Amino acid sequence: MFDLTIENSRLTCRPGETVLDALLRENINIPYGCKAGVCQSCVVQSLDIKPPEKAQGDLKDTLKSSGHFLACQCHPEQPMTLKLPNQAVRFSDGIVVVSEPLNRNTHLLIIQINDADRYKAGQFVNLQRSDGLTRSYSIANIPHASGTLEFHIRRLQEGRFSAWVHDELKVGHSIPVSEPQGKCFYLPDRREQGILLIGTGTGLAPLAGILADALSHGHSGPIRLFHGSRDHDDLYRINEMRELAEQHPNFSYTPCVSSGDAPKGFIQGRANEAALSAHTDLTSWRVFLCGHPDMVRTTQKQAYLKGAKLADIYCDAFVVSADPTPQS
């Protein structure tokens, strides 16, 4: 049990609790999203001691050296003095320019942003509601080309942020957008390398961005996209992907449906299984895996066992917070 000091107040972090748990228990307003160390919404700063190494996760070296850490990953090992995030530094205001459905449960959101050059297709950002509710979403376009960020947001049953985006966020509204995060993006080296893109649901968002980026750089190796969903009606951008495949002979697109009968032109089964059975040897391939965390975890191992180097496997697991507690 260790004391946490924040400005003039003090609270206790109980055994087994993370710093985030303790802050939320005391109703201290702090942004958080996945609670799994991925979205980096809950970064706080230690003003006295060096935070435990695990709690600094994948933060940038500059943040690590200034004592920043992820509150959701920190089990304190001694008393700490904390500074809560100064969000003006990390968020900038975007303006919604498109808000419309892509299919029955997926929404297209396009946000105009001033410093679009900083963002890369396939990375993710945290979007924030005015009450501080924060969630991560992946970038589905090439931001610098249009000065916008495109997102595909799936409505979760009783999902607080996704329902708000679908029902209430309108064209003209402003919304805070974090700095870009994540390493899941295209690098224009080794243009002859094969690229395998596997995604479920809105996992298509980062993959569509990466695909557009690779094509715009004249990637010459094969690019194969497998996009899967349980039902046919939950897939989207099918015609656009087919058109791209017609225009670019090195690109192929395989939509997959895992339940019921697959219509003509679709594979019956899971996208990851279809992709891996079509590729027995992934030596020297670059692999991108986005969407359901179980799919990402399993496929990462299998791609490695089929010869892909770990450094060539890029993952974005769409971790959803298991915490149903309203944040504010």
Ligand SMILES: Cc1cc2nc3c(=O)[nH]c(=O)nc-3n(C[C@H](O)[C@H](O)[C@H](O)COP(=O)(O)OP(=O)(O)OC[C@H]3O[C@@H](n4cnc5c(N)ncnc54)[C@H](O)[C@@H]3O)c2cc1C
């Ligand atoms: C790096 C990263 C990138 C992401 N990119 C995207 C993206 O591009 N598009 C996108 O749509 N989402 C993306 N997500 C997920 C997104 O951040 C939110 O978690 C998601 O939109 C749900 O938020 P919510 O506030 O609507 O739901 P919450 O209010 O947080 O509620 C979620 C609730 O649903 C329950 N639940 C958990 N899993 C499911 C499920 N599969 N179906 C139904 N209910 C479930 C949970 O128990 C929880 O109680 C990403 C996540 C991460 C970490």
